[in-house]
Amino acid sequence: DAKTTQPPSMDCAEGRAANLPCNHSTISGNEYVYWYRQIHSQGPQYIIHGLKNNETNEMASLIITEDRKSSTLILPHATLRDTAVYYCIVRVAQYGNKLVFGAGTILRVKS
């Protein structure tokens, strides 16, 4: 079973920041937070991951609370092409360890 809780859907205006929340209150000390997204009928796309520090890359920023029980994925300037299902996954970074996908959040970016 997925260990995360995400809102089923969110809307965001084009050009604004999209902030996607994720609760993972039972996260263990050695579990990372991963974010993937899936645009309709395509394979999931890796976005970012982190352990306890905030992370940023060319796609997004990941903010993890100090107690690690929740996190927020931030897309700084959402475009229509960011409309997708966003998955928050917690897992131990260990070979052989699968990704367990929940239902995710459907993000709709609107013009």
Added chain:
Amino acid sequence: KAGVTQTPRYLIKTRGQQVTLSCSPISGHRSVSWYQQTPGQGLQFLFEYFSETQRNKGNFPGRFSGRQFSNSRSEMNVSTLELGDSALYLCASRSDTDTQYFGPGTRLTVL
């Protein structure tokens, strides 16, 4: 680097037939995982291969099998196809930093 490639992209089979799907990981990646995605069950882990050995297996019947070759390419096979096997089959290639990158998937339709 080229991404994960999967062939074929689309496939139509009839009940009782068998099917073989192929996946070529990102160059240098030695681990390949397979996932099944259906509207009802979401994304579910099938199995993972590393250096030609199955390292982890999901909760699927024995009709689902796979293998990996010395060049890291992987195939999965489904025998005695059922209508419920209609799905998007996704292959993921794992990097040395344990991040998984997905291919575009093979859409299998069983009639």
